[in-house]
Amino acid sequence: MRVLVIGSGAREHALVLALSHDPAVTALACAPGNAGTAALAESYGVDVTEPSALADLAVEWRADLVVVGPEMPLVAGAADAVREVGIACFGPSAEASRIEGSKAFAKDVMAAAGVPTAHAEIVDNPAKLDAALRRFGPTWVVKDDGLAAGKGVAVTDDLAAARAHAMTLLEDGHPVLLETFLDGSEASLFCLVDNTTVVPLLPAQDFKRVGDGDAGPNTGGMGAYAPLPWAPAGLVDEVVAKIVQPVVNELAARGRPFSGLLYAGLALTSSGPQVIEFNCRFGDPETQAVLALLRTPLTGLLLATATGTLAAHPAPEWSDGAAVTVVIAAEGYPGFARSGDVITGSESDGILHAGTRRREDGAIVSSGGRVLSVVGSGDTLPAAREEAYRKVALVHLAGSHHRTDIALRATKGEVTPL
Structure with missing residues (x-):
């Protein structure tokens, strides 16, 4: 099988590394890739935000499967473009990718599906900001409604800092999402989804802030570990049953079926797991830890997801430790x-x-x-x-x-x- 991975980060290096160990893979490419992926796969320069360019590359390279790593090409419609040229693609459509591309859309889906999440309010006008901020706090959670590579969030006890972050977003033309603060430890759960079937991977925890002790501003992620020795028994089953499967069902009912990797960012609160956010792709840096423990060949799992046959595929097996x-x-x-x-x-x-x-x-x-x-x-x-x-x-x-x-x-x- 010829597999083309789209992206240039450590997440893509982890995917390429796992795929390179699979004897079913006869050729491997990464576009655009980096110095690490180049040692394992062919490299091709391409603008990942141009769906047609990605589809053209997949055809030219004769890919059997395309795996889209980052969120930006998915939200732009990369998976749609690849599927339109008759090539299997691991990654959701542009419509389904709105679960990450618009936090307001994600909140609407969760409300319809009865999924527990923080109360939220969208502010798109600076004149409405101060009144909205008074309805939240004393810990304020201020988010960019769109894609922000994990860095568009401010969580602070300082009202002035919360307001300043919100104003920066609004002045850049980005609507702001205000949320109530969720207590409890955070966890990430990746789930393979083939429109209907949900197969969870190992839970992980990442570290967003730049400094030790969770000091400093948010980043795209400074580290992660898996699995979670402190997680309660039955956590994964509970999250799939009460959170992921209802969202998958709701997206399908809206005519936006999800096929790919659905990432639930969770707060394990005193009232049970609640959703902080959904992502439409493998998370970075959690993927690097999770895939290091995967024993099942990755190619088969991704292909089964892309072709709607996940229910018939054996469950993933994991290394101890x-x-x-x-x-x-x-x-x-x-x-x-x-x-x-x-x-x-x-x-x-x-x-x-x-x-x-x-x-x-x-x-x-x-x-x-x-x-x-x-x-x-x-x-x-x-x-x-x-x-x-x-x-x-x-x-x-x-x-x-x-x-x-x-x-x-x-x-x-x-x-x-x-």
């Missing part, structure tokens, strides 16, 4: 990130590339904010964490930074659902 991902970010991230610096030590096993490229002289240099995802696996979560940070120490990138506390509290038994 745990995996931890630590993100190494460039100087300045999540603000203006420095690029072009030489990276050494990045070609070891378990080091997945994101913002990298290879220069003509062969050196690997930084080319984005989140530069590398370093993955450690082990029989226990502490062992996986130790392995991840051992590999982090092998990497040198001038001015880079990473969190030193990924999964630390979980290894100490300090994380609870509530």
Whole structure:
């Protein structure tokens, strides 16, 4: 089988790595890819926001399956364009991708499906902002209604900071979503969905803020681990039954059936799991940890999802133990990130590339904010964490930074659902 992966981040490197281990895959390409994926797959330059260009590449390369990684091409209609040329595609349609592309749409779907989530209000006019803010708090949750690569959210006890973030979004022409704050630990659950059937993967937890102890601004994600040793028994089954399946059913009833990866970002509150957000694709950096534990060949799972045969496919099997991902970010991230610096030590096993490229002289240099995802696996979560940070120490990138506390509290038994 010839498989084409769309994207250039560590998520795509993790997908390419898993696919490369599958004997069913006879040819593998990644567009545009990065310095890490180039060692495993053919690379093709392409504008991922142009659905027709992606479909043309799939035809030219003679792909049997296209796997779309990032949200932007999915929201733009990449999966629709690929399917229109007769090629199987793992990824939801543009209409179904609105579950991530518009938080207001997602809230409407959840309300119709009876799915527990925070109370929310859309503000699209600065004149209405102050009155709306008074209806929320004292912890304010302010979100960009559209795509923001995980960085469009402010969670703060400071009303002035909440207002400033909202005004920045409004001044840029983006509607603002205000939400009530949800207590409890956060978790991510990825589910394969083929329009009707839902197959959950391992739950994970990611770390959004840039600094240790959850200090500083939100990022696209600074690390993750899987599975969750502190998760209550039956959590995955409960989330599928009460949250994911009802949303899948509601999307189908609206004529927007979902096929691909539906990611539920959850708060495990005192009244049970509630949805923080839905994403229409594999999450980054959770994917890097989750796929490190997958024993079932990935290709078959993705193809069954894309062709509507997931119910007949054997359930995924997992390795025992745990995996931890630590993100190494460039100087300045999540603000203006420095690029072009030489990276050494990045070609070891378990080091997945994101913002990298290879220069003509062969050196690997930084080319984005989140530069590398370093993955450690082990029989226990502490062992996986130790392995991840051992590999982090092998990497040198001038001015880079990473969190030193990924999964630390979980290894100490300090994380609870509530």
